Every structure is written in structure tokens, then in C-alpha cells.
Amino acid sequence: MSAAYDAVLLLSFGGPEAPDEVRPFLENVTRGRNVPPERLDAVEEHYQHFGGVSPINELNRRLVADLSWALRESGRELPVYFGNRNWHPYAEDAVTEMAQDGVRRALVFATSAYGGYSACRQYHEDIARAREAAIARTGSAPDLVKLRHFYDHPLFIASVADGVRAAAEGLEDPRLVFTAHSIPVSADRTAGPPEEGGHRYSRQMAEAARLVADAVGATEHDLVWQSRSGPPQIPWLEPDIVDHLDDLHDRGVGAAVVSPVGFVSDHLEVVWDLDNEAAEHAGKLGMGFARAASAGSDPRFVEMVVELVAEQVDGAPVRELGTAPRAGVGCNGALCHPGCCEPAKRPGS
Ligand SMILES: CC1=C(CCC(=O)O)c2cc3nc(cc4[nH]c(cc5[nH]c(cc1n2)c(C)c5CCC(=O)O)c(CCC(=O)O)c4C)C(CCC(=O)O)=C3C
Numbered sequence: 001m002s003a004a005y006d007a008v009l010l011l012s013f014g015g016p017e018a019p020d021e022v023r024p025f026l027e028n029v030t031r032g033r034n035v036p037p038e039r040l041d042a043v044e045e046h047y048q049h050f051g052g053v054s055p056i057n058e059l060n061r062r063l064v065a066d067l068s069w070a071l072r073e074s075g076r077e078l079p080v081y082f083g084n085r086n087w088h089p090y091a092e093d094a095v096t097e098m099a100q101d102g103v104r105r106a107l108v109f110a111t112s113a114y115g116g117y118s119a120c121r122q123y124h125e126d127i128a129r130a131r132e133a134a135i136a137r138t139g140s141a142p143d144l145v146k147l148r149h150f151y152d153h154p155l156f157i158a159s160v161a162d163g164v165r166a167a168a169e170g171l172e173d174p175r176l177v178f179t180a181h182s183i184p185v186s187a188d189r190t191a192g193p194p195e196e197g198g199h200r201y202s203r204q205m206a207e208a209a210r211l212v213a214d215a216v217g218a219t220e221h222d223l224v225w226q227s228r229s230g231p232p233q234i235p236w237l238e239p240d241i242v243d244h245l246d247d248l249h250d251r252g253v254g255a256a257v258v259s260p261v262g263f264v265s266d267h268l269e270v271v272w273d274l275d276n277e278a279a280e281h282a283g284k285l286g287m288g289f290a291r292a293a294s295a296g297s298d299p300r301f302v303e304m305v306v307e308l309v310a311e312q313v314d315g316a317p318v319r320e321l322g323t324a325p326r327a328g329v330g331c332n333g334a335l336c337h338p339g340c341c342e343p344a345k346r347p348g349s
């Protein structure tokens, strides 16, 4: 059976676009999260290096335009709306606008390929919160069906792989290193449905890294982590990319290609933590370094979204390369599975 859909919502993380937006954005991201103020000060400085402007919203606006066009090419007239978790345009405002425009039922493409609390469940929460706001303001809200995880979609893997190939040109025998956002070890332990034994986030990440490594013919690769926040006494996934570069250097590795497989766009944590911090550290070590473009820089990424829409609308075949469990679909904020992807327990909460 194919349900009728009349729109698509691009749901993302959000980022500031002016200097005075940085602090309130960071406060939104970390509300109730017990992130030390020193960490927030440091991250604020990263944003201010770029005039307080994160590239993420602009990249997403481009994705909206490209996706509208690609959907039309594929024979679907679906308007594409844009809303964020942490900054303007907020998901609440986008869904209110959808209700006012008479949208009844829409698909939601969230800009994370993976499971886990921050990468999946929190987007379900965003959907539920945005619908409540729309109902409070207009008396109704569209049904919102979130699309699945796509960590192993062949077009996602091919896009990341091409970024790796391009970045590796000009480096002598580089080590292939993948990065993803670190999360608390406890959040990885509860990622996925309880029966599965946890670690869905890191397992999907490991599988995506392996698939890309296979695609480029690399015999060896590493998966490491970046952008850790949280107080130091709480364990997060390790090693960090910067420490890993030290380790590679100690082992005699002369160059690294770093692919941010855990993200879909070259947003601020990619350009700061990799292009500045990690690149500078590699320079000090005398190591060759190149950062590969993320999947969203490749036109096949948009094609993939069109395929995910076709899966949901027409029951088109699911294209997948991996074997790690995958979920992500839910209507109006319903979890993928009862009890899946519990957030990390916050000390004192
Ligand atoms: C898994 C994951 C993804 C990938 C999935 C997805 O893409 O959704 C992701 C994406 C992103 N994270 C981003 C930025 C930030 N994340 C932070 C903090 C945190 N992220 C976490 C996890 C993730 N984050 C966690 C567990 C925290 C600790 C606080 C908490 O428990 O929630 C903080 C606070 C300061 C700090 O860094 O400590 C910032 C500024 C940006 C936007 C960059 C830009 O502006 O261009 C993006 C795309």
C-alpha cells in the first residue's frame, strides 16, 4: 500500500549565522546536558573564528533546493520544508508553516545516517515537539513519517568513497582514518533496542567505515572520534582524532586521509576540529594530511534521498550494503522500537 504524501521536511541540527547567535545556540544544544562552561567558551571561540557563522544552514538550504529539483525530475511534486532542532529556522516554525499550507502528511529526512540518541531518537523528539507547537498555534499538524537510517546505502557509501579518493591524491601512501562525533560510552551502550545489546551507533559507524574502505580498496583503516564535549570524568568514545594522529606518527605512518563519515555535511565541527585542529596537529608532527569531503558534497547524496522517498511512497526496493541492524522510521515521533536509544544518564539528573 502506498500512502499519499504531500511534502518533505528536511530536519537538521541547526547552527548560528551571526556572532550574537552563537551563545544562545550553544545553550540550546547543551540545555540540561551538564557540559562544562569552559567547553562552551572554547566552542564559542571556534564559531567566532568564522564570524559566528556555521556553514550548516547554508548547506542545508542548498540541499533543500537540490532536493526539490531532484524530486521534480523524478516525477514528484513535493514541496521541501526546512527546520532545525537547535536554531532558526526551527522545526516548530517549519511544521506550523506546513500546517498553514494545508500539508496533511509529510516525509522527514533527518540529516544523520545513523542510530543512537543524538543521531536518531532526538530527531523523533524534535518531530513530536514541532507537531505540538503547530497544533497549539494552528489547531492541527501534518502526520510526519521519519525516513530510515542510511549509513549503508550504496549512494551514501559511494559519495564518501569518492571524497576519500579525491583527498588521497597527492599524499604518499596515506593511512585511511574515519571520524564520527564522539558520544558518551553510556549512550553508545544504550544505542538500539535493549534486546540488541546496544552499540548500534558505533556498530553502524564501523560498518560504514568498512564499506567505504572496501570501495576504495584500502586494506587497513581506523575509526576514531572527534568533537567530544561533556565533563572529563565521564567516559566518551575514544580515541580522539588528535591523539590518534600521535599514535599513527609513533607507528611511523607518514600521512593520513581523514573522512568524516559520521556527518553528512562539512559543517563547523568538521571545518574546525578537522581542518584546523587535526590538520595543524598533523603539520606539527610533519605528517601529510588531507580531509575528505563529506557525503553531502556529492550529487549522489540527493539522489539517495530521492530513493529513500521512493522506498516509503512506492515501496521501492531497499538498497543496503551493510549487515548491522537499521531502523529510523517512525510516525509523529514514535520511537523506532520501544526503549531504543536511551539518552546517556546525566550526573545529578
Ligand atoms: C551524534 C552526534 C551528531 C551526529 C548526528 C547529527 O548530525 O545529528 C552531532 C552533530 C552535530 N553536532 C553539532 C554541534 C554541536 N554538538 C554539541 C554537543 C553534542 N553533540 C553530540 C552528538 C552529536 N552531534 C553530543 C552527545 C553532544 C553533547 C551534548 C548532548 O548530550 O547533546 C555541541 C555543544 C558544544 C560541544 O561541542 O561540546 C555543538 C555546538 C553540529 C552542528 C555544527 C555546526 O554548527 O555547523 C552537528 C551537525
Ligand SMILES: [Fe+2]
Pocket: 181
Ligand atoms: Fe554534536
